Amino acid sequence: MTRLVQSSPQTDAYLADCDRLVTARSATEPSWLRNLRRKGIEHFADAGFPTTRDEEWKFTSIAPIADRHFAPAHDGQSGLTTDRVESWAGALGGYRLVLVNGAYAPQFSVGGLPAGVHVSSLRSILATNPAAVEPYLGRFAPPDRQAFTALNTGFLQDGAFVWIPPGTIIDQPISLLFVSASPETASVSHPRVLIVAGDRSQVRIVEGYVGPPGQEYFTNAVTEVVVGSGAVVDHYKLQRESQRACHIGSMYVHGTRDSTFSSHSIAFGGALVRNDIIAVLDGEGGDYTLNGLYLVDGRRLIDNHTTIDHAKPHCGSHEMYKGILSGHARAVFNGKIIVRPDAQKTDAKQTNKALLLSDDAQINTKPQLEIFANDVKCTHGAAVGQLDEDAIFYLRARGLDLQQARDMLIHAFAGDVLNRIRIEPLRKSLEEHLLSELPAAGGPANQQ
Amino acid sequence: MTMLEIHNLHVRVGGKPILQGIDLCVNAGEVHAIMGPNGSGKSTLARALSGHPDYQVTEGEVSYEGRDLLAMDPEERARDGVFMAFQYPVEIPGVNNAYFLKAALNAIRTHRGQEELDAIEFMALMREKSTLLEIDPSMLTRSVNEGFSGGEKKRNEIFQMAVLEPKLAILDETDSGLDIDALKLVANGVNAMRSPERAIIVVTHYQRLLDYIVPDVVHVLSGGRIVKSGDRALALELEDKGYGWLEPEAAAAAPAAKA
Ligand SMILES: Nc1ncnc2c1ncn2[C@@H]1O[C@H](COP(=O)(O)OP(=O)(O)OP(=O)(O)O)[C@@H](O)[C@H]1O
Numbered sequence: 001m002t003r004l005v006q007s008s009p010q011t012d013a014y015l016a017d018c019d020r021l022v023t024a025r026s027a028t029e030p031s032w033l034r035n036l037r038r039k040g041i042e043h044f045a046d047a048g049f050p051t052t053r054d055e056e057w058k059f060t061s062i063a064p065i066a067d068r069h070f071a072p073a074h075d076g077q078s079g080l081t082t083d084r085v086e087s088w089a090g091a092l093g094g095y096r097l098v099l100v101n102g103a104y105a106p107q108f109s110v111g112g113l114p115a116g117v118h119v120s121s122l123r124s125i126l127a128t129n130p131a132a133v134e135p136y137l138g139r140f141a142p143p144d145r146q147a148f149t150a151l152n153t154g155f156l157q158d159g160a161f162v163w164i165p166p167g168t169i170i171d172q173p174i175s176l177l178f179v180s181a182s183p184e185t186a187s188v189s190h191p192r193v194l195i196v197a198g199d200r201s202q203v204r205i206v207e208g209y210v211g212p213p214g215q216e217y218f219t220n221a222v223t224e225v226v227v228g229s230g231a232v233v234d235h236y237k238l239q240r241e242s243q244r245a246c247h248i249g250s251m252y253v254h255g256t257r258d259s260t261f262s263s264h265s266i267a268f269g270g271a272l273v274r275n276d277i278i279a280v281l282d283g284e285g286g287d288y289t290l291n292g293l294y295l296v297d298g299r300r301l302i303d304n305h306t307t308i309d310h311a312k313p314h315c316g317s318h319e320m321y322k323g324i325l326s327g328h329a330r331a332v333f334n335g336k337i338i339v340r341p342d343a344q345k346t347d348a349k350q351t352n353k354a355l356l357l358s359d360d361a362q363i364n365t366k367p368q369l370e371i372f373a374n375d376v377k378c379t380h381g382a383a384v385g386q387l388d389e390d391a392i393f394y395l396r397a398r399g400l401d402l403q404q405a406r407d408m409l410i411h412a413f414a415g416d417v418l419n420r421i422r423i424e425p426l427r428k429s430l431e432e433h434l435l436s437e438l439p440a441a442g443g444p445a446n447q448q
Numbered sequence: 449m450t451m452l453e454i455h456n457l458h459v460r461v462g463g464k465p466i467l468q469g470i471d472l473c474v475n476a477g478e479v480h481a482i483m484g485p486n487g488s489g490k491s492t493l494a495r496a497l498s499g500h501p502d503y504q505v506t507e508g509e510v511s512y513e514g515r516d517l518l519a520m521d522p523e524e525r526a527r528d529g530v531f532m533a534f535q536y537p538v539e540i541p542g543v544n545n546a547y548f549l550k551a552a553l554n555a556i557r558t559h560r561g562q563e564e565l566d567a568i569e570f571m572a573l574m575r576e577k578s579t580l581l582e583i584d585p586s587m588l589t590r591s592v593n594e595g596f597s598g599g600e601k602k603r604n605e606i607f608q609m610a611v612l613e614p615k616l617a618i619l620d621e622t623d624s625g626l627d628i629d630a631l632k633l634v635a636n637g638v639n640a641m642r643s644p645e646r647a648i649i650v651v652t653h654y655q656r657l658l659d660y661i662v663p664d665v666v667h668v669l670s671g672g673r674i675v676k677s678g679d680r681a682l683a684l685e686l687e688d689k690g691y692g693w694l695e696p697e698a699a700a701a702a703p704a705a706k707a
């Protein structure tokens with residue numbers, strides 16, 4: 001790993017950091033991993049950070065990430081208490097794996113697992129049984145296509161690995177909690193998650209990203225989900241990073257015959273947030289649901305890019321993203337649906353709605369349908385609006401105060417997404433969190 | 449005892465003067481009917497009394513139980529016992545009817561210094577009141593007014609009134625869109641609430657409703673003013689002759705219209 005393209009001062013520092021990582025680890029890691037890593041960092045070196053001239057990043061300037069250097073996060077010395085981690089994790093039951101600054105933190109990890117189910121840090125499986133992950137790692141998240149995924153691959157060293165054996169049904173959720181906490185320096189972690197759900201297995205997975213309020217850091221996460229035939233995977237991503245953090249998260253989902261996958265992407269935190277979901281329906285009879293809810297205020301920005309790739313016939317996809325914007329917040333939604341020539345009888349539905357609580361909030365929303373088959377049903381709809389003043393008056397005329405009325409309407413707006421969350425304590429805590437985070441009535445968001 | 453006293457009320461909507469000096473006095477225990485042609489300002493009066501922010505009072509006073517009603521927020525009015533049944537109840541997707549009504553009732557009870565009702569007590573109350581108005585229980589679990597027929601919306605308004613037990617109820621065209629059976633149900637619901645402590649203002653186009661809810665006083669609103677008041681017989685006369693015969697009086701009573 002000597003080839004370092006001196007492309008720009010922005011990328012140089014990352015290349016140097018990566019070089020150090022490679023030197024430190026090359027003795028112990030398998031060659032396929034070294035190759036994967038090299039592909040990633042080379043692509044990053046060639047392509048550099050995306051700019052707004054790039055169609056995929058048109059509305060999202062990543063200058064807050066590119067214009068400074070985030071040092072690799074160090075494990076330990078985080079000063080975290082168990083109470084703190086517990087409060088972030090919530091009482092969801094089930095098994096919990098915690099990583100701090102991208103590294104496994106056994107002291108915060110709890111719970112038991114059913115026989116045969118494997119959940120561990122990625123680092124430990126790479127050390128003990130790399131053959132278990134080799135067929136999957138980097139296969140659905142190509143190291144050479146998207147800059148941040150490439151960067152993550154270049155720095156790939158730890159994260160989480162979940163393996164559900166065929167036919168296994170787990171009713172308790174598996175939580176993967178990624179904590180960023182490095183008060184001294186603005187640092188970056190590149191957590192990597194690999195979830196392999198065997199044929200006919202069923203599992204609920206909660207991926208959480210958190211950090212102490214006010215801390216500046218950068219999380220660059222990549223998740224790969226492999227859904228076996230007849231498997232049912234219910235995936236929750238809760239992004240509650242510090243309001244000054246940058247979060248780039250890319251999830252790659254690959255499902256074979258009769259696979260059912262639902263994603264619930266809840267984003268409350270972060271100063272600059274970009275979520276990509278690339279979901280491929282690569283077997284007949286697949287059914288995917290992508291739901292999202294984000295809450296963004298101040299001068300924060302949240303960008304959700306989703307791609308649903310219908311590669312085989314007789315698959316359905318349902319997508320519903322909802323955003324609540326206030327202050328000077330900005331949001332981007334780009335929903336791409338590809339229907340390949342083979343994928344007849346596709347039934348795809350996409351809905352995107354945004355609620356603007358202030359005049360200065362702004363959303364750019366774009367459906368992007370690329371349909372190459374003729375016998376398909378594809379619908380999409382987008383709506384951007386304010387709270388219904390008539391509804392507010394109606395509620396007030398019945399005795400609710402302005403705050404209650406607004407909360408009730410916002411809660412109803414978010415309900416389409418929150419009501420589909422099947423982990424009861426999680427749904428409850430998100431509802432409470434939503435209401436506590438809403439801008440107060442009579443505040444700037446309410447001025448006419 | 450005087451419950452509501454309106455003096456020289458002027459109201460503008462969207463910059464346009466609509467009410468041009470309303471005087472009205474309603475005592476506890478009374479039922480007043482307000483009739484008048486389309487666009488005469490009946491709903492404007494109802495909305496101004498319930499505190500709609502778009503309805504700007506430019507002149508006049510309203511006292512409710514001796515307090516300055518116009519100084520109160522809409523929710524304060526509601527909590528103090530003012531209720532308006534909307535002419536066009538708004539649909540609120542995603543807000544469960546029963547959940548909403550429980551929140552409203554408890555806001556009002558808390559304001560009155562009463563304990564909040566728990567889920568069981570509330571359900572019992574809902575059952576009692578919905579039976580009275582023959583409300584289908586499924587309506588309670590649906591979103592507020594969403595997908596309700598015109599008649600169901602009106603019945604839902606009266607149902608809410610029955611649950612919230614206001615002191616002053618203003619019913620804005622609650623009879624329109626109701627078939628005769630529904631009209632009787634609604635009238636029964638309203639009559640069941642008549643009491644010496646309560647006043648009811650019924651806004652309607654049709655004498656028909658007044659066969660079932662018999663008013664003490666009938667007012668005719670035209671051109672933003674009350675041009676005539678009388679007893680029940682006035683309603684029958686209006687039914688017979690329409691509003692045309694009142695026009696000269698209206699014109700005489702109104703100040704010269706400004707462009
Ligand atoms: N929000 C508004 N903006 C502008 N004009 C309005 C508004 N609301 C009402 N108006 C006007 O005020 C006048 C009175 O309307 P209002 O609704 O009070 O009449 P009404 O007597 O209730 O009529 P109807 O019998 O049709 O219900 C009408 O000319 C109407 O167009």
Ligand SMILES: [Mg+2]
Nearest residue numbers: 490491535621
């Ligand atoms: Mg009207």
